[in-house]
Amino acid sequence: MRLLIVEDEPDLLRALTRALREDGYAVDTAEDGDDARFKALECDYDAIVLDWMLPVMSGLEVLKALRAKKQTPVLMLTAKAAINHRIDGLNSGADDYLAKPFDINELRARIRALIRRSSGQARNQIVLGDVCVDTWSKTVTLSGQTVALTAREYALVEYLAVRRGKRVSRTELYEHLFDENEDSFSNLLDVRVSLVRKKLGADFIHTQRGQGYCIP
Ligand code: CA
Numbered sequence: 001m002r003l004l005i006v007e008d009e010p011d012l013l014r015a016l017t018r019a020l021r022e023d024g025y026a027v028d029t030a031e032d033g034d035d036a037r038f039k040a041l042e043c044d045y046d047a048i049v050l051d052w053m054l055p056v057m058s059g060l061e062v063l064k065a066l067r068a069k070k071q072t073p074v075l076m077l078t079a080k081a082a083i084n085h086r087i088d089g090l091n092s093g094a095d096d097y098l099a100k101p102f103d104i105n106e107l108r109a110r111i112r113a114l115i116r117r118s119s120g121q122a123r124n125q126i127v128l129g130d131v132c133v134d135t136w137s138k139t140v141t142l143s144g145q146t147v148a149l150t151a152r153e154y155a156l157v158e159y160l161a162v163r164r165g166k167r168v169s170r171t172e173l174y175e176h177l178f179d180e181n182e183d184s185f186s187n188l189l190d191v192r193v194s195l196v197r198k199k200l201g202a203d204f205i206h207t208q209r210g211q212g213y214c215i216p
Contacts, residue, residue, distance in 0.1 A: 001046040001115060001155055002026040002176045006036040006062070007077070008054050016049065019104050020111070024138065024151030026179035033057025040066045046176060047114050049107070050094075052078040052085065060092060067093035073118045075110055077102070112136065119162050126161045128215060131200055133161045140200070147199050152177070156192050160205060160215045169212040 003025045007013040010031075017027050028043070030036040033054040040048055040062065048066075052059040063074055076089045076097040089097050095118075096110055116124070116135060124136040132141045138154055140147050149157065155177055160168055173189055182188065193205055193213060206214045 001159065002028065002043070002179060003111070004028045004030060004036070004039055004043070004045045004048045006030045006033075006049065006054065006059065007051045008032060009051075015104065016107070019108065022151060023108060024155040025111075026155070026177055026182070028180045031055075033059065033062050037062045037065050040072065041069060044070075044175060045072050047073045047075065047111055047118070049075050049077060049111070052076055052089070060088060063089070063092050063094060071118075073114045075107075075114055121162060126164070128161060128164060128204075131204065133158060135162075142200055149196070149199060153192055153196050153199070156189075157196055157200070157215075160213060164215045167208050167212050167214045173213065 001024075003020055005013060005016050005020065005027055006029070007016060008031050013029055013031065017029055020027050028039060028045075030039055034056045036050065036054065036059075037057060050059045050062060054062070059076055063076070066072060066074070073095045074093070076094040077100055078085050078089070078097060079100045086097055095114055098107060098110060112135070121135065124134055126133040126135065130143045134140070135158055138158070140149055140154065140157055156173070159173065159176055170189060178188065193207075197204055204215065206216055208214055
Protein backbone atom coordinates (compact mmCIF):
# COMPACT_ATOMS: atom_id res chain seq x y z
CA MET A 1 0.00 0.00 0.00
CA ARG A 2 1.39 3.35 -0.97
CA LEU A 3 0.47 6.56 0.80
CA LEU A 4 1.01 10.24 0.14
CA ILE A 5 1.49 12.32 3.28
CA VAL A 6 1.03 16.05 2.78
CA GLU A 7 2.18 18.15 5.72
CA ASP A 8 4.23 21.34 5.92
CA GLU A 9 5.41 20.97 9.52
CA PRO A 10 8.74 19.13 9.14
CA ASP A 11 8.71 17.43 12.57
CA LEU A 12 5.19 16.14 12.15
CA LEU A 13 5.89 15.01 8.58
CA ARG A 14 8.97 13.09 9.74
CA ALA A 15 7.09 11.44 12.62
CA LEU A 16 4.16 10.41 10.41
CA THR A 17 6.42 9.08 7.67
CA ARG A 18 8.47 7.03 10.13
CA ALA A 19 5.39 5.54 11.83
CA LEU A 20 3.65 4.63 8.59
CA ARG A 21 6.77 3.08 7.07
CA GLU A 22 7.04 0.95 10.22
CA ASP A 23 3.52 -0.25 9.40
CA GLY A 24 4.80 -1.43 6.02
CA TYR A 25 3.42 1.32 3.81
CA ALA A 26 5.44 2.84 1.01
CA VAL A 27 5.29 6.57 1.77
CA ASP A 28 5.72 9.57 -0.51
CA THR A 29 5.66 13.06 0.94
CA ALA A 30 4.75 16.59 -0.12
CA GLU A 31 5.21 19.83 1.81
CA ASP A 32 3.09 22.23 -0.20
CA GLY A 33 -0.22 22.14 -2.01
CA ASP A 34 1.19 22.37 -5.51
CA ASP A 35 3.52 19.39 -5.08
CA ALA A 36 0.68 17.48 -3.40
CA ARG A 37 -1.69 18.11 -6.31
CA PHE A 38 0.96 17.02 -8.84
CA LYS A 39 1.78 13.77 -7.01
CA ALA A 40 -1.84 12.93 -6.20
CA LEU A 41 -2.82 13.20 -9.86
CA GLU A 42 0.32 11.48 -11.15
CA CYS A 43 0.29 8.38 -8.95
CA ASP A 44 -2.55 6.07 -7.84
CA TYR A 45 -2.10 6.15 -4.07
CA ASP A 46 -4.02 3.78 -1.81
CA ALA A 47 -4.76 6.72 0.51
CA ILE A 48 -3.70 10.34 1.02
CA VAL A 49 -3.25 12.15 4.34
CA LEU A 50 -3.79 15.81 3.53
CA ASP A 51 -3.16 18.73 5.83
CA TRP A 52 -5.62 21.58 5.47
CA MET A 53 -3.33 24.59 5.97
CA LEU A 54 -0.52 24.39 3.41
CA PRO A 55 1.72 26.82 1.52
CA VAL A 56 0.98 27.69 -2.13
CA MET A 57 -2.39 25.93 -2.28
CA SER A 58 -4.66 24.81 0.57
CA GLY A 59 -5.50 21.19 1.28
CA LEU A 60 -9.10 21.93 0.33
CA GLU A 61 -8.02 23.21 -3.11
CA VAL A 62 -5.85 20.11 -3.57
CA LEU A 63 -8.82 17.94 -2.66
CA LYS A 64 -11.10 19.70 -5.14
CA ALA A 65 -8.53 19.34 -7.94
CA LEU A 66 -8.10 15.65 -7.09
CA ARG A 67 -11.83 14.93 -6.94
CA ALA A 68 -12.30 16.36 -10.44
CA LYS A 69 -10.25 13.37 -11.67
CA LYS A 70 -9.93 10.62 -9.05
CA GLN A 71 -11.54 8.94 -6.05
CA THR A 72 -8.34 8.22 -4.05
CA PRO A 73 -9.35 7.94 -0.35
CA VAL A 74 -8.40 11.15 1.51
CA LEU A 75 -8.07 11.77 5.24
CA MET A 76 -7.81 15.49 6.01
CA LEU A 77 -5.87 16.90 8.94
CA THR A 78 -7.11 20.15 10.34
CA ALA A 79 -5.75 22.35 13.10
CA LYS A 80 -9.18 23.85 13.32
CA ALA A 81 -11.78 21.56 14.77
CA ALA A 82 -14.34 24.11 13.56
CA ILE A 83 -17.50 22.44 12.40
CA ASN A 84 -17.63 24.44 9.15
CA HIS A 85 -14.18 23.16 8.15
CA ARG A 86 -15.25 19.60 8.70
CA ILE A 87 -18.39 20.17 6.65
CA ASP A 88 -16.45 21.90 3.84
CA GLY A 89 -13.95 19.04 3.76
CA LEU A 90 -16.56 16.30 3.73
CA ASN A 91 -18.68 18.14 1.14
CA SER A 92 -15.63 18.46 -1.09
CA GLY A 93 -15.04 14.73 -1.05
CA ALA A 94 -12.80 14.02 1.97
CA ASP A 95 -13.44 10.50 3.26
CA ASP A 96 -12.42 11.21 6.84
CA TYR A 97 -10.81 13.95 8.91
CA LEU A 98 -8.75 14.20 12.07
CA ALA A 99 -8.30 17.34 14.18
CA LYS A 100 -4.81 18.27 15.38
CA PRO A 101 -3.34 17.42 17.78
CA PHE A 102 -4.11 13.72 17.28
CA ASP A 103 -2.76 10.42 18.53
CA ILE A 104 -0.66 8.74 15.86
CA ASN A 105 -2.27 5.39 16.65
CA GLU A 106 -5.66 6.86 15.83
CA LEU A 107 -4.30 8.02 12.47
CA ARG A 108 -2.91 4.51 11.82
CA ALA A 109 -6.27 2.93 12.63
CA ARG A 110 -8.18 5.36 10.44
CA ILE A 111 -5.88 4.80 7.48
CA ARG A 112 -6.37 1.06 7.81
CA ALA A 113 -10.15 1.52 7.95
CA LEU A 114 -10.11 3.90 4.97
CA ILE A 115 -8.12 1.48 2.80
CA ARG A 116 -10.28 -1.44 3.86
CA ARG A 117 -13.48 0.43 2.98
CA SER A 118 -12.16 1.58 -0.37
CA SER A 119 -11.09 -1.94 -1.35
CA GLY A 120 -14.58 -3.18 -0.51
CA GLN A 121 -13.50 -5.55 2.23
CA ALA A 122 -16.26 -6.14 4.73
CA ARG A 123 -14.20 -8.38 6.97
CA ASN A 124 -10.77 -8.06 8.56
CA GLN A 125 -9.73 -11.63 7.86
CA ILE A 126 -8.96 -13.12 4.47
CA VAL A 127 -8.70 -16.91 4.51
CA LEU A 128 -6.59 -18.46 1.76
CA GLY A 129 -6.42 -22.20 2.41
CA ASP A 130 -4.18 -22.72 5.45
CA VAL A 131 -3.16 -19.08 5.45
CA CYS A 132 -5.17 -16.38 7.21
CA VAL A 133 -4.40 -12.69 6.66
CA ASP A 134 -5.71 -10.33 9.32
CA THR A 135 -5.76 -6.85 7.82
CA TRP A 136 -6.60 -5.21 11.13
CA SER A 137 -3.74 -6.56 13.24
CA LYS A 138 -1.53 -6.94 10.11
CA THR A 139 -0.65 -10.49 10.99
CA VAL A 140 -0.56 -13.70 9.00
CA THR A 141 -1.06 -17.22 10.33
CA LEU A 142 -0.25 -20.53 8.66
CA SER A 143 -2.25 -23.47 10.06
CA GLY A 144 -3.05 -21.33 13.10
CA GLN A 145 0.58 -20.39 13.84
CA THR A 146 1.65 -16.76 13.50
CA VAL A 147 4.26 -16.31 10.77
CA ALA A 148 6.87 -13.59 11.31
CA LEU A 149 6.80 -11.38 8.21
CA THR A 150 8.56 -8.05 7.87
CA ALA A 151 6.26 -5.06 7.40
CA ARG A 152 7.15 -4.95 3.70
CA GLU A 153 6.55 -8.69 3.20
CA TYR A 154 3.20 -8.29 4.90
CA ALA A 155 2.32 -5.40 2.56
CA LEU A 156 2.92 -7.65 -0.48
CA VAL A 157 0.80 -10.46 0.98
CA GLU A 158 -2.06 -8.12 1.85
CA TYR A 159 -2.05 -6.42 -1.54
CA LEU A 160 -2.32 -9.74 -3.38
CA ALA A 161 -4.70 -11.31 -0.82
CA VAL A 162 -7.22 -8.48 -1.19
CA ARG A 163 -7.12 -9.13 -4.96
CA ARG A 164 -7.02 -12.92 -4.74
CA GLY A 165 -7.73 -14.75 -7.99
CA LYS A 166 -6.66 -11.71 -9.98
CA ARG A 167 -3.39 -11.25 -11.76
CA VAL A 168 -1.54 -8.19 -10.43
CA SER A 169 1.10 -6.78 -12.75
CA ARG A 170 4.64 -6.04 -11.63
CA THR A 171 4.06 -2.38 -12.54
CA GLU A 172 1.05 -2.17 -10.25
CA LEU A 173 2.95 -3.84 -7.41
CA TYR A 174 5.87 -1.46 -7.83
CA GLU A 175 3.51 1.48 -7.85
CA HIS A 176 1.72 0.41 -4.66
CA LEU A 177 4.48 -1.21 -2.59
CA PHE A 178 7.48 1.03 -3.17
CA ASP A 179 7.89 4.75 -2.66
CA GLU A 180 9.39 7.49 -4.80
CA ASN A 181 12.86 6.95 -3.30
CA GLU A 182 13.13 3.25 -4.14
CA ASP A 183 14.66 1.94 -7.32
CA SER A 184 12.01 0.19 -9.40
CA PHE A 185 14.61 -1.33 -11.74
CA SER A 186 16.17 -3.44 -9.02
CA ASN A 187 14.93 -6.89 -8.02
CA LEU A 188 13.34 -5.75 -4.74
CA LEU A 189 10.00 -7.26 -5.72
CA ASP A 190 11.38 -10.68 -6.68
CA VAL A 191 13.35 -10.86 -3.46
CA ARG A 192 10.26 -10.09 -1.43
CA VAL A 193 8.15 -12.67 -3.28
CA SER A 194 10.74 -15.37 -2.73
CA LEU A 195 11.01 -14.59 1.00
CA VAL A 196 7.22 -14.81 1.35
CA ARG A 197 7.19 -18.18 -0.48
CA LYS A 198 9.82 -19.52 1.93
CA LYS A 199 7.58 -18.61 4.84
CA LEU A 200 4.10 -19.40 3.47
CA GLY A 201 4.77 -22.11 0.89
CA ALA A 202 6.20 -22.22 -2.62
CA ASP A 203 2.70 -22.27 -4.16
CA PHE A 204 1.28 -19.42 -2.11
CA ILE A 205 2.09 -16.80 -4.73
CA HIS A 206 1.92 -17.87 -8.38
CA THR A 207 4.12 -16.22 -10.97
CA GLN A 208 2.50 -15.42 -14.28
CA ARG A 209 5.44 -15.18 -16.63
CA GLY A 210 6.06 -11.67 -17.78
CA GLN A 211 2.71 -10.59 -16.46
CA GLY A 212 2.83 -10.47 -12.71
CA TYR A 213 1.79 -12.37 -9.62
CA CYS A 214 -1.38 -13.88 -8.23
CA ILE A 215 -2.64 -15.59 -5.07
CA PRO A 216 -5.01 -18.20 -6.53
CA1 CA B 1 -0.09 22.96 7.99
